[in-house]
Amino acid sequence: MSMSDILALLREHLDVVIAIGSALVALVSAFVSRAETRRQRRLQTERLRQSIDAASLEWGNHAIDALGRAAMFARTRHLQANNGTFAAGKHSLMINLSALVERGRMFFPNLDADNKGMDKDGAYRGHRPPILDAIMWAYFELDALTRDGGPTGDNSADYIDDCRRLMVSELQAHLDPRRLDKIVERYDDQTHENRREAIDRANALKARLESRRPGLVLDTSQRPATPMETRQ
Incomplete structure (x- = not known):
């Protein structure tokens, strides 16, 4: 078939050629649009991730500062002017630590919430994650701190530093981007090995606290509630 015959055939079936061309253009446009939609979603996800990272980092900075001040308070407790000044400073630090735990729940929800504490409010079902446990154990250590003598050892500050x-x-x-493949559940996406290690360390700190403070009740269901009680 010559070129002229081909051209004649195309002219004869021009409507079919146009329809096929239009279909191809529409198909390419659909692929381009789909790719652009995915790109926009990735950008939106990244912006959300950066926003959450910034908020959780701000919370972390406050927690680091609070624990640092608590450790320094423990180291310098003998320098407090009197028992009233000591008590006021200690209670101020405890209020701050308790508030940090509550605020931290916005970024680090309880673990295993479907299998423990179903009778509690939603935010308190399950097990508190190690990152919040560390702050809570420092809170209890600070609560047991005395200005002079008593069961408080000179290593109270070291314990708080470990927390x-x-x-x-x-x-x-x-916050490690290599470990984040989701936005909402990223903290719970740590590998089993890393999570187990963190839980073991938190439990070891708890055991040390219990040995340091015989008779200290960590379960709020077994003692009168206080404004700054810990919650599981």
Whole structure:
């Protein structure tokens, strides 16, 4: 078939050629539009991720500062002018730590919420994550701190520093982009090995706290509630 015959055939079936061309253009446009939609979604996800990272980092900065001040308070408790000044300073730090735990629940929800504490309010079902446990154990250590003598050892500040190190390690894991493949559930996406290690360390800190403070009740259901009580 010659070129002239081909051209004649195309002219004869011009409507078919136009329809096929239009279909191809529409198909290409659909693929381009789909790719652009995915790109926009990725950009929106990244913006949301950056926003959450910025908020959780701000929370972490406050937590680091609060734990640092608590450790320094423990180291310098003998320098307080009197028992009233000591009590006021201690209670101020405890209020701050308690508030940080509550605010931290916005970024680090309880673990295993479907299998524990179903009778509690939604935010308190399940197990508190290690990053918040670390702050809570420092809160209890501070609560037991005395100005002079008593069961308080000189290593109270060292214990609080250990709590701070666990909190910082968990925050770093939370913010590490190599470990984040989701936005909402990213903290719960840590590998089993890393999560187990963090839980073991938090439990070890709890055991040390219980050995340091015989008779200290950590379960609020077994003691009268206070304004700054811990919640699971």
